[in-house]
Amino acid sequence: MLPTSKDELVYLLGLKDSQSRNELIQKAYQQKVNTLGNTVYLRGLIEFSNICYKDCYYCGIRKSNIKVNRYLMTIDEILNSAKWAFDKGYGSIVLQCGERKDKNFINFIESILNSISIQTSNEFRVTLSCGEQTKETYKRWFDAGAARYLLRIESSNKRIYESLHPQNHSYNNRVACLNFLKEIGYQVGTGIMIGLPNQMLEDLASDIIFFNSIEADMIGMGPYIPHSDTPIFPAEIQIVRNKIELYNLSLKMIALTRITIPKINIAAATAFQALYPFGREQAILSGANVFMPNISEAKYRNNYRLYENKPCVGENTFECFECVENRIKGIGESIAYFENGDSRLFYERVNKSISS
Ligand code: SAH
Ligand code: SF4
Secondary structure (H helix, E strand, C coil), X not given: CCCCCHHHHHHHHCCCCHHHHHHHHHXXXXXXXXXXXXXXXXXXXXXXXXCCCCCCCCCCCCCCCCCCCCCECCHXXXXXXXXXXXXXXXXXXXXXXXXXXXXXXXXXXHHXXXXXXHHCCCCCEEEEXXXXXXXXXXXXXXXXXXXXXXXXXXXXXXXXXXXXXXXXXXXXXXXXXXXXXXXXXCEEEECEXXXXXXXXXXXXXHHHHHHHHCCCCEEEEEECCCCCCCCCCCCCCECXXXXXXXXXXXXXXXXXXXXXXXXXXXXXXXXXXXXXXXXXXXXXXXXXXXXXXXXXXXXXXXXXXXXXXXXXXXXXXXXXXXXXXXXXXXCCCEXXXXXXXXXXXXXXXXXXXXXX
16 A cells, blocks of 8 residues: 555654564565666766855855865866766766856856767766756756756755755745756756754655655655754754664655655665665665766865765775675666666656657
């Protein structure tokens, strides 16, 4: 039976005994295998800049953290990383950064997208994760070749959202941006952090309902991991106090999202691995179907710490490549090389609208 009501979601999120939790997780994994097969899509993650003009209270690279060494990878470095992923058969990359809205930045992204489109004859899916922009900017980047955009709502509860951000960061604008992206034709990804201060199970249930109501194609979500150079460290009123509890709750969120929206793409967020060494594999075994190996230049990784204990910062791209292969094989899944891994949900929606 699918959990259709909010009450049911709250009940399942609250399951405490390991047997019922394991049953839920196995059911979600079976749903993934039945709907999408035993394969995992790769997205090479390029964290190309940590320069950010926002000040989110939870994030290690927020503008006010003066301890961070700021960087912007060069166009050549970004293109080399993209080319490497393309040649290896990754099928897709994610370009992620802090938020900037200035003309130079907008042009910079546009020219990277144009170059990647030419280099790969439009055979490569590029996801952007560059924060809130105007509709015009999103459209320019879409026209230059970006097909997907990841913008987490962080929490669909406006009150919680506001408690995590300064007053000039607007929840309504975040939602408006998600709508712009949808209208333009992007595959839209959103997501949340789990275990935020004051976040209740009801809020998490509402988050899953939110993913469904905005017709998200992709989900990126993971545990909230405090960073000591941010204003909400130590998290004062964190409902989930213990690491294991946070980990299990985060896996249940993956499982219930898979069961509720079977054809959606769900990423096994790196933050899972920050809690537990095999956290990302366990996320796949709970229903996620996307893995995002870090392919940023090794020399920059240490400066892109959104949260503490971030894994893979001391490795280079090749080490990550081998490690990812072993991790996926180790759980009996295979990597869908040379496939772009569009969300099934998106694919079917677009084809339905073409044929009707
Ligand atoms: N600047 C862009 C993209 C980079 S931040 C944006 O904000 O959309 C990417 C994601 O990192 C955020 O959406 C947030 O959910 C996550 N993140 C930031 N700080 C975190 C923390 N302390 N723990 C877990 N995830 C965090
Ligand atoms: Fe900047 Fe994104 Fe971090 Fe907010 S979450 S401070 S926008 S990088």
